[in-house]
Amino acid sequence: MGKKSEFLLQVSNLKQYFPVKGGVFGSKVGDVKAVDGVSFHIKKGETLGLVGESGCGKSTLGKSIVRLLKPTAGQIQFQGMDITNMAQPALRPLRQDFQMVFQDPAESLDSRMNVNELIAEPLVIQRMGNARQRRQRVNELLDQVGLPKSAAQKFPFEFSGGQRQRIGIARALAVNPDLLILDEPVSALDVSVQAQVINLLLELQRELSLSYLFIAHDLAVVKHVSDRVAVMYLGKLVEEAPANELYQDPKHAYTKALFSAIPVPEPGHQRERTILEGEVPSPINPPTGSAFGSRINHPDYEKTVGVDLTPVEISPGHLVAPDQCCLTSEDFAKVKPKEEPLPASTD
Amino acid sequence: MSERLLEIHDLVASFQTEDGWVRAVDKVSFNVDVGKSVGLVGESGCGKTVTAMSIVDLLPKPSGHVLEGEILLKGEDLRKVTDKRLQAVRGGEVGVIFQEPMTALNPVQRVGKQLVEVLRIHKKLSGRKALQLAIEWLDKVGIPDPEQRAMAYPHQLSGGMRQRVMIAMALCCEPKLVIADEPTTALDVTVQAQILNLLENMRRELGMSVLLITHDLGVIAEQCEEVVVMYAGRIVEKGTVQDVFTRPAHAYTKGLLSSIPRLENAHKSELNTIPGQVAAIKDFVPGCRFCQRMGRRNTMVRRRPPYTEIADGHWVEACRECYEG
Numbered sequence: 001m002g003k004k005s006e007f008l009l010q011v012s013n014l015k016q017y018f019p020v021k022g023g024v025f026g027s028k029v030g031d032v033k034a035v036d037g038v039s040f041h042i043k044k045g046e047t048l049g050l051v052g053e054s055g056c057g058k059s060t061l062g063k064s065i066v067r068l069l070k071p072t073a074g075q076i077q078f079q080g081m082d083i084t085n086m087a088q089p090a091l092r093p094l095r096q097d098f099q100m101v102f103q104d105p106a107e108s109l110d111s112r113m114n115v116n117e118l119i120a121e122p123l124v125i126q127r128m129g130n131a132r133q134r135r136q137r138v139n140e141l142l143d144q145v146g147l148p149k150s151a152a153q154k155f156p157f158e159f160s161g162g163q164r165q166r167i168g169i170a171r172a173l174a175v176n177p178d179l180l181i182l183d184e185p186v187s188a189l190d191v192s193v194q195a196q197v198i199n200l201l202l203e204l205q206r207e208l209s210l211s212y213l214f215i216a217h218d219l220a221v222v223k224h225v226s227d228r229v230a231v232m233y234l235g236k237l238v239e240e241a242p243a244n245e246l247y248q249d250p251k252h253a254y255t256k257a258l259f260s261a262i263p264v265p266e267p268g269h270q271r272e273r274t275i276l277e278g279e280v281p282s283p284i285n286p287p288t289g290s291a292f293g294s295r296i297n298h299p300d301y302e303k304t305v306g307v308d309l310t311p312v313e314i315s316p317g318h319l320v321a322p323d324q325c326c327l328t329s330e331d332f333a334k335v336k337p338k339e340e341p342l343p344a345s346t347d
Numbered sequence: 348m349s350e351r352l353l354e355i356h357d358l359v360a361s362f363q364t365e366d367g368w369v370r371a372v373d374k375v376s377f378n379v380d381v382g383k384s385v386g387l388v389g390e391s392g393c394g395k396t397v398t399a400m401s402i403v404d405l406l407p408k409p410s411g412h413v414l415e416g417e418i419l420l421k422g423e424d425l426r427k428v429t430d431k432r433l434q435a436v437r438g439g440e441v442g443v444i445f446q447e448p449m450t451a452l453n454p455v456q457r458v459g460k461q462l463v464e465v466l467r468i469h470k471k472l473s474g475r476k477a478l479q480l481a482i483e484w485l486d487k488v489g490i491p492d493p494e495q496r497a498m499a500y501p502h503q504l505s506g507g508m509r510q511r512v513m514i515a516m517a518l519c520c521e522p523k524l525v526i527a528d529e530p531t532t533a534l535d536v537t538v539q540a541q542i543l544n545l546l547e548n549m550r551r552e553l554g555m556s557v558l559l560i561t562h563d564l565g566v567i568a569e570q571c572e573e574v575v576v577m578y579a580g581r582i583v584e585k586g587t588v589q590d591v592f593t594r595p596a597h598a599y600t601k602g603l604l605s606s607i608p609r610l611e612n613a614h615k616s617e618l619n620t621i622p623g624q625v626a627a628i629k630d631f632v633p634g635c636r637f638c639q640r641m642g643r644r645n646t647m648v649r650r651r652p653p654y655t656e657i658a659d660g661h662w663v664e665a666c667r668e669c670y671e672g
Contacts, residue, residue: 275541
């Protein structure tokens with residue numbers, strides 16, 4: 001085993017590009033920069049929430065971390081081991097420790113396998129236990145996620161959405177992982193069932209001291225389950241902070257806009273509603289400067305072109321992109337990149 | 348006294364299935380007044396969409412049928428009119444915005460052409476005039492470069508833009524009532540805010556009524572004046588948004604409101620939940636269906652609870668387990 005690290009998962013400057021092919025011979029004409037230089041870490045027992053709009057690259061990020069994709073650049077360290085370029089056979093035993101739960105359990109569960117086979121499959125792949133032990137483990141897991149033992153012989157279509165998501169969670173937990181990547185685990189569920197699944201995830205985390213990367217577009221859900229929240233926009237993180245602090249004192253204009261766009265179930269609720277114009281721009285030809293600044297046509301956009309917008313600390317544990325377009329002048333002064341010595345002026 | 352636009356009395360909609368006829372909507376009654384915005388809320392499978400689609404007879408044929416009840420639009424019973432009249436109502440006096448514009452729009456026809464078709468049929472305009480008006484409407488719903496976008500096919504537009512096209516199609520004949528079925532569910536929050544804002548502005552500008560179907564109570568609180576809460580094919584509570592949200596009376600409404608994660612919640616606190624899930628339609632009991640979900644076996648399972656008006660216009664299904672009167 002590699003050396004012990006303070007962090008369970010550490011991601012540095014991760015990039016995940018997809019080639020865009022075009023022209024007569026299908027030659028590469030560009031890249032979709034789905035994830036473009038993202039860094040963060042997750043400690044043991046901690047939940048990092050990841051929010052952003054569709055197309056911002058959050059699911060791709062999840063998939064690169066569990067190495068369902070081969071990252072273009074950067075580094076992923078899991079329990080101190082560099083898994084960025086590890087070959088699949090070497091990776092397989094490590095997969096016991098990180099598992100993924102997908103958004104739509106109807107699609108991610110094989111409809112021809114019964115629940116017993118579905119939950120036992122990761123155990124078979126990891127060659128854990130014999131048939132009898134596996135059956136016992138399946139029963140244990142069903143109990144843990146709140147399904148009756150009789151569920152084992154049924155097929156996915158016999159369950160409701162919430163129950164299917166419980167099966168997905170049981171399947172991910174089968175091999176005793178330390179980290180779960182949860183990709184929109186409750187987005188497809190009704191609110192009363194969503195609350196059941198959120199409670200289950202919180203309870204499992206307490207019992208098994210699991211770490212979560214919780215990916216979702218619903219800021220209220222993410223804030224509820226997370227210790228820290230990172231906000232992603234067009235392939236890059238723009239802000240990261242402890243969950244309560246992000247809600248009470250968001251710094252980045254995009255984070256503020258996201259909060260203000262959430263409809264609140266209280267009639268007459270007064271809020272400053274910033275209605276954003278436009279939509280997330282295409283990651284094929286992303287703006288060279290501040291991506292959000294270009295969406296809102298900020299007058300200072302030109303000043304951000306070519307500037308490194310990697311989030312930096314504005315207060316302990318609170319990181320924000322040093323983006324002139326998206327911060328108040330007061331906040332910007334705190335995170336402004338150090339002035340480079342000016343080239344000798346000519347006038 | 349506000350003027351009634353739509354009155355629905357004891358609507359029953361059924362589907363023919365392998366298990367025989369099932370009642371997806373079971374005696375539902377509510378009104379939409381002129382210029383008002385009414386929200387229809389409930390979890391999936393509770394009959395919201397079936398109720399709304401029954402109004403303009405858009406239930407999937409041949410299995411879906413409206414079996415009983417009256418649907419009065421300005422006093423005219425839409426169940427008794429001719430097919431031709433119903434066609435004129437659909438898209439004319441009543442506009443419909445569907446949830447998923449990608450399936451509701453014709454994928455092989457340019458969006459401008461689709462709008463033109465609506466205008467030619469309902470407004471009897473010439474092709475040139477209709478195109479001109481179509482482009483005006485694309486502009487009105489906030490689509491940049493409307494002349495060019497009119498020539499685009501639906502797949503060339505983003506989700507938000509497609510939903511704008513749907514709204515333009517629903518509104519271009521200046522309907523009196525717009526039925527919006529989960530108009531923003533497939534969209535991101537920032538785009539949702541744009542679309543809801545657009546819908547609200549259009550409602551004020553054209554003085555139309557909106558029946559907004561959603562599972563998002565936040566959207567209802569912000570957009571609607573009145574709300575109808577459905578559970579398992581029936582209305583369990585209805586009233587003004589103010590009354591229902593601040594003084595919910597039925598246990599289901601209370602459960603729904605308290606299971607939403609709110610931004611001001613304590614971090615990682617346990618959320619309130621409603622145990623179980625909505626029963627399958629074929630298993631619906633004649634009595635209180637929320638008691639059925641909660642596993643209560645009492646007399647209420649056998650007889651349908653009556654409705655009680657607990658405050659002016661605030662109605663609740665008065666099951667003695669689910670409502671403490």
